[in-house]
Amino acid sequence: MILQSIKSEWLKTKHSIATWLCLIGGTFIPLIFLIGMLKDHRTIDMYQGELNAWTYYFFQVWQYMQVFLLPMGLILATSLITQVEYRNNTWKTVHTTPQSYTAIFVAKFIVLLGMTGLFFLYFNATWYLSAAIPSLIFAGHFPPVDFPWNQFLTSNGKILLTCLPVLALQFLLSLHFKNFLVSIGIGLLLVVGSLILTGQWEYAYTIPYSYPALTMMGDAAQLEKIHIYAWCLGYFIVFLTFGYVLYVTRKAKG
Amino acid sequence: MSAPENCIVTENLTHRFGSNELVVQDVNLVIPRASIYGFLGPNGAGKTTTLRLILGLLQKQQGKIYIKGMPLHKHRTLLMRSIGNLIESPSIYAHLSATENVRIQQILFGTNRKRIQQVLQLVGLEKTGSKPAGKFSLGMKQRLGIAIALLHSPEILILDEPTNGLDPNGMIEIRELLLRLHKENGMTILVSSHLLAEIEKLATHVGVIHNGILRFQGSTTELADLQRHQKGTLIATDNITLSKQIFDEQGISYHIAENVFHVSVENIQRVVELNRTLNERGVGVFKIEAQKHDIETIFMELIK
Numbered sequence: 001m002i003l004q005s006i007k008s009e010w011l012k013t014k015h016s017i018a019t020w021l022c023l024i025g026g027t028f029i030p031l032i033f034l035i036g037m038l039k040d041h042r043t044i045d046m047y048q049g050e051l052n053a054w055t056y057y058f059f060q061v062w063q064y065m066q067v068f069l070l071p072m073g074l075i076l077a078t079s080l081i082t083q084v085e086y087r088n089n090t091w092k093t094v095h096t097t098p099q100s101y102t103a104i105f106v107a108k109f110i111v112l113l114g115m116t117g118l119f120f121l122y123f124n125a126t127w128y129l130s131a132a133i134p135s136l137i138f139a140g141h142f143p144p145v146d147f148p149w150n151q152f153l154t155s156n157g158k159i160l161l162t163c164l165p166v167l168a169l170q171f172l173l174s175l176h177f178k179n180f181l182v183s184i185g186i187g188l189l190l191v192v193g194s195l196i197l198t199g200q201w202e203y204a205y206t207i208p209y210s211y212p213a214l215t216m217m218g219d220a221a222q223l224e225k226i227h228i229y230a231w232c233l234g235y236f237i238v239f240l241t242f243g244y245v246l247y248v249t250r251k252a253k254g
Numbered sequence: 255m256s257a258p259e260n261c262i263v264t265e266n267l268t269h270r271f272g273s274n275e276l277v278v279q280d281v282n283l284v285i286p287r288a289s290i291y292g293f294l295g296p297n298g299a300g301k302t303t304t305l306r307l308i309l310g311l312l313q314k315q316q317g318k319i320y321i322k323g324m325p326l327h328k329h330r331t332l333l334m335r336s337i338g339n340l341i342e343s344p345s346i347y348a349h350l351s352a353t354e355n356v357r358i359q360q361i362l363f364g365t366n367r368k369r370i371q372q373v374l375q376l377v378g379l380e381k382t383g384s385k386p387a388g389k390f391s392l393g394m395k396q397r398l399g400i401a402i403a404l405l406h407s408p409e410i411l412i413l414d415e416p417t418n419g420l421d422p423n424g425m426i427e428i429r430e431l432l433l434r435l436h437k438e439n440g441m442t443i444l445v446s447s448h449l450l451a452e453i454e455k456l457a458t459h460v461g462v463i464h465n466g467i468l469r470f471q472g473s474t475t476e477l478a479d480l481q482r483h484q485k486g487t488l489i490a491t492d493n494i495t496l497s498k499q500i501f502d503e504q505g506i507s508y509h510i511a512e513n514v515f516h517v518s519v520e521n522i523q524r525v526v527e528l529n530r531t532l533n534e535r536g537v538g539v540f541k542i543e544a545q546k547h548d549i550e551t552i553f554m555e556l557i558k
Contacts, residue, residue, distance in 0.1 A: 008361040015349050015386070084347065093345040093402065096309050097362045098334045251313040254306075254341075 005099050005107035013111065018080035022115050025073040026122030029064050034130035043135045044143050053145045054131065058155065061127050066159060066216045068195065071209055073119065074166045075187035081112055082174035083183075092254030101248045109171060109240070116163060120156060158229065162211035165235035169208060172243030208235040261287045261410055261442040262308060267317035269303055269466075277303045279466040281317070285444055285459070290436050292457030293446040294553065300466040301446040302342060305414050308444075309339055321410070335363070338403035339412040344395040345402075348388025352379045352398050355387055356405055363406040373401040376431070392419040400428070404435070411435070413445045417452060429456055450553050462556045469556040480552055487525050489515045489532075490541035497537055504528070516545060 013019050037043065047056040085091045094104060135143045166187070173183035187209075194210035198217060204210050205226050214228060262285040269278040278300045285291045295301050306312045308319055310330050319326040321333045346355050356370045374380040377397035382390070387398060396419060403411060411432075417425040433456065435441045447453050453460065460477050462470040470480070490513065491497045501508050501517060506528070508517040519525055525542065532539050 004361050004364065008358045011354060011358050011361065012347060012350070014354065088345065088347050089343060090345045090347060092306075092309075092311055092339075092341050093359075095311055096334055096337065096339050097359065098331045099362060100331055252311070253313075254311045 001099060002103050002106060005103045006110050009107045009111040010114065012084050013081060013115065016080065016084070018077050018115060021073065021077050021080065022119045023122055025069065025077075026119040027126040029069065030061055030123065030126035030130040033061055034126075034133060037130065037134040038137070041134075041138055043139050044131045045135070045139065045145075052148050052151075053143060055148050055151055057131055058127065058152065061130070062155075062159065063216050065123065066212045068191070068213075070159075070163065070212050071166055071191045072188075074116065074163055075170050075184060075191070077115055077119070078112060078167060078170035079174045079180050079183050079187075081115060082108060082171055083180050086178045086180070095253040102244075105244055105247050108175075112167060112171060116160070116167065120160065124152075124156065158215065159212070161229050161232050162215050165208035165211065165232055165239060168236045168239035168243065172239055172246065175243060175247050205231060208239070259287060261285050261289075261322060262291075262444065263318075263320040264304075264308070265318040265320075267304065267307060267314075267319065269307060269312065269315050277466050278307065281463070281466070281468045282471075283308075283461060283468070284471065285442065288436070288440045288442055289459045290432065290443045290445065290457045291459045291461060292453030293444060293461050293463065294448070294450060294453055295446075295463040296448055299448075299463045301448075301463055302414055303466075304463065305339075305341060305412055305444070305446060309337070309341065309412060310334075311341070335406065336409045337412060338406065338408035338410070339414075340396075340399045340403045340416055341412070341414045343418075344392075344399035346387045346395060346398055349386055351384045352382045352387055352390075352401070355398060356402055359402050359405050365406050369405060369407075373404050376404065377401045378427075393421065393424045396420060396424070396428075400431070407439070409442060411441055411443045411445075413443070415447055416445060417447070417449065425452065432456060462553060464556065470552075477552065485520050486516055486518045486545045487520060488541065488543045488545050489517055489528075489539060491515070491532060492538040492540065493536070496535060497532065500532060500535055500537070504531070514541070520544070 044053045044057045047053040047060075049056065051059075085094055095101075099107075132142055135141065169190075170183060170187050173186055174180070177183055190207065190209040194204065194207040195213055197204040197207060198210050198213045205214060205223075205228055211228060211232050214223060218228075262283060264281055264283040267278055267281040267283070268276070270276050281300070281304055283304070293301050293304070303312065307314055308321070308326070310326055314327065321329075322336060324333060326333060347358070350358075352374055353370055356373060357367075360367060360370055371380060374382075377400055379394060379397055379401060382394070387395065390398065396416065400413075400416065403413070413432075416432075417428050420428065429452065432443055432445065436443055445453070445456065457474060459473050460470065461468055470477070472480075489497075494510070494513065497515060498508075501515070506517050506519055508515045510516070517528070519528060529539055529542060
C-alpha cells in the first residue's frame with residue numbers, strides 16, 4: 001500500500017509550482033556561473049591551488065546556494081507540496097481512501113525527500129555542465145583533472161543532512177497549519193535569525209536552521225567537535241516524530 | 255457470514271464543537287442495505303457533521319458507528335474500500351486534469367485503469383482532455399467529484415448536498431444517475447440535502463434532523479403514514495380557553511401551535527358542525543383551513 005500511496009502523492013506534484021521551483025532553484029546558480037564563464041571565456045582550469053579544480057568549483061557554486069537560497073527553497077517547496085491538500089480542500093478525500101494515516105504521512109514525506117533529491121540532481125547536473133561546457137568550447141576537452149567522486153558524493157550527502165531539520169520542521173508546520181503564511185513566516189524567521197547568529201553566537205549550532213550556513217561558513221574542526229551532523233539527525237528525528245504524533249492525533253481530518 | 259441487513263448504523267452518536275456547542279445529539283441512524291436514504295434538515299442542522307463522523311473525518315466523541323456490521327474505528331481502512339463519498343464542495347486538485355484527478359484515486363484503490371474513462375464518461379467529462387480541473391465550472395467540478403466517488407464501484411455512496419450549485423438540468427442528471435446506480439447495482443446511497451423536493455423524488459428512506467436531533471426516521475411509506483396521521487383542520491378562534499373546553503366536550507383531539515388549533519377532524523360536514531357549535535357558544539372563528547399534508551408540511555412540523 002505504501003508504494004501506491006507514494007505513487008499517488010508523486011502524481012500530485014505533476015504540473016505543480018513546486019516542480020518548477022525545484023527545477024529553476026536547482027539550476028539557477030550553476031547557470032549564472034555558466035553564463036559568466038562563457039562570457040569571460042574561462043574554464044575551471046583557472047582554479048589552481050591545494051584543492052582539486054572540481055572541488056574548488058563545487059564549493060564556490062554551492063556557497064551561494066547553501067547559505068540562503070537552499071533553506072528558502074526548502075521552505076517554499078515544503079509548503080507548496082504539503083499544503084496541496086489544504087489549497088484544494090482535498091484532505092477529506094485523502095482521509096477517506098483505504099490508506100492508513102501512517103502511510104499517508106510517510107508517503108508525503110518521501111515525496112518531499114524525492115523532490116529535494118531531484119533538486120540536488122538538477123543542481124549537480126547543471127553544475128557539471130557549467131564546468132564541462134566552457135572547457136569543451138574554450139579548451140577543446142573535458143577538464144583534465146580527475147573528478148573527485150568520493151568527495152563529491154560525501155559533500156552532497158552532508159549538505160542533504162543539514163537540510164533534514166529544515167525539511168522536518170517545515171513539514172510539521174505545513175501539515176498542521178492551514179494558513180501557509182504561518183509555515184513560511186516561521187521558516188523565514190528561523191533562517192534569517194540563524195544567519196544573523198551564525199558567526200556571532202557560539203551556540204548558534206543549537207538553531208535547527210543554522211546548519212546549511214554553518215557548514216559553509218563555520219570552522220570545520222569546531223563543527224566536528226560539536227558533532228554537527230548528529231545535531232542535524234537529532235532535530236530531524238524529533239521534528240518528524242512530533243509531526244507524526246500531531247498528524248495522527250488530529251481530531252478533524254477534513 | 256451473511257451481510258447485515260443495515261448498511262450503516264449509529265448508536266447515540268453525539269458530537270460537540272468546543273465544550274458547549276452540541277451539534278449532534280444521540281443520533282441513531284439506521285440505513286438499510288440497498289436503500290436511498292435521504293438525510294434531510296435545514297442548514298446547520300447537523301447533517302454534514304453526522305456524515306463526517308460516519309466517514310471518520312471527525313474523531314468520534316460519544317456513541318458508536320457501524321458500517322456493514324463492523325465498528326468504523328477498528329476497520330476504517332477496510333471499510334473505506336466500500337465507500338464512495340462527496341462531502342460539501344468538490345474536493346479536487348485544481349492543477350491536474352480530470353483524468354489525473356481520477357488516476358490518483360485509481361492508484362489508491364487499485365482498480366482497473368480502464369475504469370477512469372468509464373466513470374468520466376458516466377458523468378460526461380470524458381472530453382475535457384488536459385484542461386486543469388481548476389478551470390471547470392462548479393457543475394463540472396461536482397460531476398468530477400461524483401466520478402471520483404464512483405471509481406471503485408463502492409457498495410455505499412455518501413453524498414452531502416450533491417446538487418449544490420447545479421442548474422436544474424444538472425440536478426436532474428445527478429438524480430437520474432443516482433437512481434440508476436441504485437437500481438442497477440443495488441448501491442446503498444446516503445444523500446443529505448436541505449432541498450425537500452430533491453429527496454422526495456429520490457429516497458426510499460428518510461431521516462430528518464434538526465438542531466442535531468433526529469426528528470424522524472423511516473421508510474417513505476412510514477412517512478406517508480405520518481402524513482395520514484397529520485391530516486386534520488387548522489382552526490383559529492378568539493377564545494382559546496372556551497374552544498379547548500368545546501373540543502374536549504366533543505371528544506376531538508387537538509394541539510395548539512402559535513394560537514392555531516390543529517384538530518383531528520377532516521370530514522367537511524363535521525367541520526361545518528364544529529364551526530356552528532363554536533359560534534353558538536360565542537366563540538369567534540377567524541380561520542378554518544384544511545391542514546396540508548404534503549411532505550413539506552410534515553418536514554416543517556418536524557423541524558419546528
